[in-house]
Amino acid sequence: MAAPLTRHTPSPTWTAVDGYALSHTHPASRPNSAALSATLSASAAAGLPEISVSAAQGKFLALHCRSARVAHALEVGTLGGYSAIWLASENPGLKVTSVEVDPVHAEVARGNVKKAGLEGQVEVVLGAGVDVLGRLQGEVERGERERFGFVFVDADKKNNWEYVRLAKGMVESGAVICVDNIVRGGRLVDEGSQGEAGVLGSRRVVEEVGRAEGLDAVVLQTVGEKSYDGWLWIVVE
Numbered sequence: 001m002a003a004p005l006t007r008h009t010p011s012p013t014w015t016a017v018d019g020y021a022l023s024h025t026h027p028a029s030r031p032n033s034a035a036l037s038a039t040l041s042a043s044a045a046a047g048l049p050e051i052s053v054s055a056a057q058g059k060f061l062a063l064h065c066r067s068a069r070v071a072h073a074l075e076v077g078t079l080g081g082y083s084a085i086w087l088a089s090e091n092p093g094l095k096v097t098s099v100e101v102d103p104v105h106a107e108v109a110r111g112n113v114k115k116a117g118l119e120g121q122v123e124v125v126l127g128a129g130v131d132v133l134g135r136l137q138g139e140v141e142r143g144e145r146e147r148f149g150f151v152f153v154d155a156d157k158k159n160n161w162e163y164v165r166l167a168k169g170m171v172e173s174g175a176v177i178c179v180d181n182i183v184r185g186g187r188l189v190d191e192g193s194q195g196e197a198g199v200l201g202s203r204r205v206v207e208e209v210g211r212a213e214g215l216d217a218v219v220l221q222t223v224g225e226k227s228y229d230g231w232l233w234i235v236v237e
């Protein structure tokens with residue numbers, strides 16, 4: 001356990017670097033830029049919390065899916081569909097199944113997906129992650145559904161390990177399971193934060209993955225316009 005947490009003020013430099021780099025690597029002239037901006041605006045206008053992945057994170061996940069030639073991606077936690085729209089719009093052959101428990105979020109996401117012209121690629125499934133993943137796992141086991149090549153876990157943090165455990169049973173060999181918001185400004189190792197359900201869920205998934213058979217993983221800390229956080233990046237044997 002580390003010493004008590006130093007509070008990290010989000011650095012204007014991190015945001016400036018994201019802005020500079022994206023203006024070159026993903027300028028507003030890209031085919032999906034307008035749809036991505038419209039998704040964030042419509043989600044904010046509908047009162048959704050502004051907790052989507054950053055543009056750089058969304059693009060990183062989409063580029064990973066491209067280089068790994070992922071055909072089917074699974075997401076837990078859709079919100080307004082921003083991360084799902086990144087994955088689908090950067091990868092024309094990719095099908096995204098995204099699970100959302102909040103009916104308002106799911107409806108806003110479906111509207112954003114439709115406006116982006118991605119209804120054929122993104123399916124938003126309404127339901128609690130544990131229930132829906134259990135059902136999807138049954139479908140995969142019965143051969144009624146293709147195995148997933150990438151999973152993004154970004155929902156209620158207390159269930160992180162349950163989501164990884166269920167995802168492990170329905171992915172291809174070599175698939176990545178990425179768990180968002182693992183570091184949370186260092187709260188992962190802050191003694192004063194250990195009562196928080198999200199932090200407990202994040203510590204549990206790190207510790208369970210560390211001892212699980214058939215999973216190898218790393219925690220990658222990140223900074224940027226979404227401040228200081230990090231991913232648990234798991235590769236399935």
Ligand code: SAH
Nearest residue numbers: 052053077079082083101102128129155156
């Ligand atoms: N991946 C999105 C952000 C997701 S925010 C993006 O980057 O654009 C987290 C979402 O998880 C919220 O919409 C919340 O309603 C949803 N969520 C919370 N608990 C859930 C559960 N038990 N099952 C499915 N979704 C859940």
Ligand code: DHB
Nearest residue numbers: 051052053154155180181
């Ligand atoms: C929160 C949730 C997220 O998934 C995220 O990326 C950032 C913040 C939150 O619940 O505060």
Ligand code: MG
Nearest residue numbers: 051154180181
């Ligand atoms: Mg998140």
